[in-house]
Each structure stands twice: as C-alpha cells, then as structure tokens.
Amino acid sequence: MTAAEEKPTYQLGTGPGQVLVWFYGVFTVAAASRSIVQMIMDYGKAPLAYTLSALAAVVYGFITYSLVRGGEKARRAALVCCAAELVFVLVVGTWTLADPSAFPDATVWSDYGMGYLFIPVILPVLGMLWLRKAKR
Template sequence: MTDAAQTAPARSRRMTGLGTVLVFLYAVMALAATGRSVVQIIERFAEAPVPYTLSAAAAIVYVLATVALLVSKSPTWYRIAWIAVCFELAGVLIVGTLSWAVPDIFHAEATVWTLYGSGYFWVPLVLPFLGIWWLVTHRPPRAV
C-alpha cells in the first residue's frame, strides 16, 4: 500500500446495492420519457398538447432526479432529489387518477404517467416510493 493510500480517509460510497439500481432505473426512465416526449412533440403535438407537455415535464423530472440522487451526498442536491421525487409521485398520482377517472383528458397512454405508468409496467408508480425510502435511509451527514 502506498503512503497516500494509508493516509487518505476512507470514503463511504452512497451508491451501492439498491442505490445503484435506483439511479439506473431513474436513468432508464429519463431516457424513455425524453425519447417519448420528443417524438410526441415533433410528430403529434397538435393532437394532444397537454399530455405531450406532461410527458416532457416527466422527462425533465426523471433527468433531474437521476442527477440529484447520484450526487445527493451534498445537502443541496439531497433537497433537490426530494423535490424531484415528490413532484414525480404527485405527477404519477394526479395524472394516473385523472387518466383513469376522466379518460378523455388523456389520449390512450399519451404520457409516461397515464394510468399510473401502465405503459411502463407501473415502474413510474413504484419508483418514487423507492426513491423516498432511499432518501429517508441515506441522509447526507450534517456539517459540523
């Protein structure tokens, strides 16, 4: 072992196990939602501007949540992760409920969050709960 390795403080990794899987899932959802919203907006925006705008908003939220969870060791990014994950949960619950109760508002599976994310095997419904659990159990250390 080198002298530098002996004197360097031990680093604790926050992204291990479930945290790594969680960030991976958020990254996949970010790519899927971004691709879907870009295609929808370019090809059919006039058909359903509200759902397609919501798809773009979902994509932004997934990108932000991915980055924030990845660097959530910082108190600022930890707060941003909380905001993104809670916004995602609210979005999937509100859009999911409206698309079920009033299906005419949203065209068939027009957004990532339509019918609670059924087009994505309900991953959008489960993911924010996992994100909240992870954030609760992995708080960043407080500054002294």
C-alpha cells in the same frame, strides 16, 4: 460515540442508489425520446399528454443528476422531486381514469404508469425511502 455506534452514512448513488440511478436514467431517456418524437410527429393530437411526458423526463433527469452528484443538498432536492413525482403520477393517473377524453394519447404517468409496469408509481416511493435512509 464510538465508531461502531455512529450512524452509517450512504453515498446516494451506491448500493440501492445505483439501481435507482439506472432506473431514473432509463426513464429519463424513455420519457424524453417519447415526448420529443410525439411532439414532432403530432403535437396537436394530445399536447397535454406530450407536455406531461416532457415534464416527466425533466423530473427524472433532475433526480438522476442529484443521485449521481450526491451531497446533502442534492439528497434534499431529489427527495422533494421524488415527492413531486409521486404527486404527479397520482394526479395524472387519477385524471386519466376519471376523464380519458382529456388524454387522447398516453403519458408516462397515465393510469399510474401501467404502460411501464407501474414503475412510475413505485419508483418515487423507493427513491424517497432510499433518500431518507441516506440522510446524514
């Protein structure tokens, strides 16, 4: 195989990956700060919602770290986390619509991320597409 025929390789945090790093970084800070403030101010009001927002922050942070770190192991780990994130968004989004009383306050994933312009449901799909393309 000549150099022209070789499959291109991608750095995870370059090109479209930079946009993903930026979005995941912003969502890490947004979800973490939201959940911390909510847990400090009134944890008893909606413990499930606030805990899910904290979980979202951890998932977003791990994906951000993996994209920046790069490498095949990080790519696979980020791909698994993006898939898990999508499942969480779909489950929590459906749950919040089916049983609104279970969530007296919103999470990052409530209503499929409607409070965040549906970015929480779009971002993992775009992340998985990029991570599959970036496969070596």
